[in-house]
Amino acid sequence: MMIHRFLLFTLLVVLSALVPALFATAQETARPLTFSGPRFLVEDLTADFHSDGRLLVVAGKIKNLSFTKVRGYVTVYLKNAHHDVIRAVEVEVNDNHPILTGQAAPFETTANIEGIKGLANVSVEFVETNRGNF
Numbered sequence: 001m002m003i004h005r006f007l008l009f010t011l012l013v014v015l016s017a018l019v020p021a022l023f024a025t026a027q028e029t030a031r032p033l034t035f036s037g038p039r040f041l042v043e044d045l046t047a048d049f050h051s052d053g054r055l056l057v058v059a060g061k062i063k064n065l066s067f068t069k070v071r072g073y074v075t076v077y078l079k080n081a082h083h084d085v086i087r088a089v090e091v092e093v094n095d096n097h098p099i100l101t102g103q104a105a106p107f108e109t110t111a112n113i114e115g116i117k118g119l120a121n122v123s124v125e126f127v128e129t130n131r132g133n134f
Contacts, residue, residue: 039066040126043104047122050110056119059108062093062126069098071130074107080118087116093126 045060058076071094078087094105113119 039064040070040128041065041104042124042126045122045124054112054114056111056113056122057108058089058111058122058124059106060124061104061106062099063104064099064101067101069100070128071096071098072126072128074109075125075127076109076111077123077125078111078113078116078119079121079123081120083121086119087111087113098130 041063043061043063045058047056047058049056056078060074062072062074064070073090073092073096076089076091077085078089079085089109089111091107091109093099093107097105099105
C-alpha cells in the first residue's frame with residue numbers, strides 16, 4: 001500500500017509538471033508564422049559589350065522594398081557557363097547616397113574583360129552597408 005501511494009504521488013508530480021508544458025506548447029504553435037520577403041529588387045539590369053569587345057558595361061537599379069532608407073553597394077559577378085565566378089566587381093549604388101523606401105537608385109560599372117575566357121553570364125547582389133538614420 002505504501003508503494004502504491006508513492007507511485008501515485010510520483011505520477012501526480014509528473015503530471016503537474018507536464019500539464020502546463022502541454023498548454024505552453026499549444027500556445028507556441030498557435031502563434032502566426034512570420035515571413036520575410038525580399039527587401040531589395042534589381043531592376044533594368046543590362047550587360048553590354050563595348051564596341052572593341054574588351055569592356056563590359058553593367059548597369060541597373062536597386063529598388064528599396066524595405067521600410068527604412070538604406071545605403072549599400074552592388075557586387076557584379078562575371079560567371080562562366082557553370083555559374084562559377086570568374087571575377088567580381090564592387091560598385092557604389094546611388095553615388096553612396098541613401099535609397100529611400102520605395103525608390104530605385106542606379107549603379108553602373110565597366111569591367112575590362114580582355115583575356116577572360118568563358119564569360120557566359122552576369123549576376124548582381126546588393127550589399128546593404130547602412131540602414132535607418134544617417
